[in-house]
Amino acid sequence: MSMAEDIHQTVAQGQQDWAFSVGVQLVVWGLPIVECWKYRLGKVVGHGAQAQGQAINAFQHMRSLSTRASSKFVNSATDFLYSTAVLDLHQGPLVLTAPDFQERWYGLQVLDPYMETLANLGTRTYGRQLPSVVIANRRDQHRVPAQATVIYSDSDFLYVVGRIAAGDHEDLSAVNALQDGLRLTPLHGADHPGFDLAQVTPGSCAPLRAGDSSCPAELAFFEELGAVLKFVPPSASEGMLLGLMADVGISVENGFAHQSLAPAVREGLARAVVQATAILQGKVFERGELNNGWKLPGAIGNYGHDYILRALVSLHGIWANVAEESLYFMAWTDCEGNLLHGDNQYEIRFEAGQLPPVEAFWSISYYDDQGRLTDNPQDKYTVNSLYHQLQANADGSTSVFIGKAPVAPPFAGNWLPSHSGYFNLNLRCYNPGPALLSGQYRVAPIVRIQGQ
Template sequence: MVGAVVRAAAALAVGLLTACAAPQPAAERTAVDVAADGYVYGYAPVTLARTRANMLCLLPVNQLHHQSATADPTSRVVVAPNVDTLYSIAWLDLRGGPVLLTHPDMGARYVDFQFLDIYTDVFANVGTRATGAAAGAHVVVPPGWDGPLPPDAAVLESPTWDAWMIGRTLVESATDLEAARAVQRQYSLTVLTAPVADAPPPLPPTACGSNPDPQALAASGPQFFDELSAILAANPPPPAGAPLLDELADLGVRPGARPSAGSADTVAALATGVVRGERRIRDLVASDRQSGQVWHSLSTAGRYGTDYLQRAVVATIGLGANVPEESTYHVARVAADGTTLRGETGYLLRFPPGALPPVDDRGFWSVTLYGPDMFLVANPVDRYAVGDRTPGLVRGPDGGLDVWVSSRPPIPDGSNWLPAPPGEFVLMFRSYLPTDRDWVPPEPVPQP
């Protein structure tokens, strides 16, 4: 279900972010400039709120939903799902009081519970790396909570009243699937009833069947800012955004407001700002095609500060990406020769002897293939990733590992094949519990 969401485009990204995100002198800024910045600012929280709305049509707030199988091409709720873990999802509404998470002893199995606020910053992790394998109890409390709490539970304070919990439980192999499910069934989530009298209003109710698409924000035009205004009312934003939010308030973008019903000039500026902001995000997502680099990493995932452009980019290609100490993500859209990755070309990923991804013994790695829309693509062998647990991989005589990425299987042995569609595709390399965050995957080399 998740994905998931660049150690981002290194020098190019830094240059682009400086050019695109640096505020202009106040005297030069127009209403359209402010609206474009506001669209970039709101992109991630609105994407998350829409995703939440869609999921709440299937599961209530403050309840765990367990994915019983690894992701496949039918998993189209959140971009870039991994196929290594079973997901356990919960949307937390802390207006009713704290929420208690408990889990059993994990033993050697990798488990992580990731907590994101509504603005997509990660505020806590629970599991193998962060808190250890032993059985545990953790209570998530709303902002500023000073009420009673269970005496033996660790406290996690959410910066916002709405939060997203993403649990990941590693599946070692097909024969391990039922054991992983059995572990999932031992997770529990309980609301500790203690409603907060001065809590802000909830997010607007969902309209199941007509919720707007989380992958098509710009299509809403000025109404995008109505959604952002509702989020600001339900979840007071981090103070660091105050200068931009003050400017947006002059355009009617205020907590609980409906800016799309403003004056004709203001609404026109908002509409143009949406177009410009969307272009800014898409240009950065596509910038690797001209950068000369192959792999780009989501190095700031989970902790964005005021880098709203990078936050929007991650929401576009890997919503729910974790912090780098938990997992690193490298994304490739081009090959070693700079051409766009296409399945009919065929590529070799060559891992020399002793150069497999550096991960902790408790972690794992995988390379997953997606279509240009960042969702999995059906293939004849139902293989969507290759990693350290893929059965039947054949090492070379020197101990190295070659992975063939193509729309056609390698001849004569197809054991190391990662199937691709005939057209364009994207690769995402994940390292869970990385021991060297500077490591970069081998470049995909086109084959004749």
């Protein structure tokens, strides 16, 4: 090999390795942003004749509890009905109003396009009745009345995820009526008759990949990221990312210029997508402290620069909330470290006085190994302390049973049906008390009582 060939090979290898390194970081950083934007496009562009109401700046309601067939998300909760809204503030601030929820638990989570929770409006923060809340881009502060309750954002593109506690099917009509009381209106609608709630920022509904795109499929993620960056650029504290992006042909102004890249750079980026995915799959089981089979992932909801955690949540529960609103304990193994399997029977026994210390309620939900709800004849996916009759044992303890065989009365309400195959559990604690928030409380162990 000549010296010139040796230099060329060294340069190419360096290009590939650097592109790989940068690409992994960009996948981890950008995945949540792309996933949020895809959700937005699905709500706005995918709002066809079957949908009810307006696609943007208005609530869309899930009218029945989640099932395997209806749920589009992994680890979907079945404790409440969702009411969601995709906001576009480019014309000006909006006002959110809500009905009197009386004694029913509810929460309205407001998020920015980086998956950061900006505010929670609900039972914990305001009680049964919300005030009118202004939601505004920070540039419009001068338009907001001085005494208003306001949520400011640095972006026009926000999400509202509403959750209203719901029990069985007989309870749904009451919850549906509350959903219908949620409203979004222009702050200055009377003064600005041209304000069109249904109008989106120009260009923001374009597909992330054009139908005639020449970008190779293995680089599709970077094309999608480049398209989103035009509307959701790195924050002011993330300026260093702009230089890294430029090294691999990505800019806020022009998206992903894959045609200009050397073959070695394209190869490095393609490898980065595969390896970043594998890294995140491993990190799911690495993050958080393990106790009695349960893991608490970390400071969910406000991620700062913890891009790994943010990416993990985007894959396993994109709208997860901050700890003060809800804690999420996840389990893939029993207390002895064995993977949970539906052919076995398990007991989670909370000793007397040791039920999860919450201000609202708690639930334990069952998912298959892909994080999806599983069909069962009882249509029961969750044991819920608010709506299920949980029978205490003679000594005052309370057991939750997991297995294929129904549990005889009076403990039928304590039973969670299983199915063949590996599964995982999610313990959700809504409005957790101080012992949970401080880490002092330890969740009861998951004990295998029958099986292998």
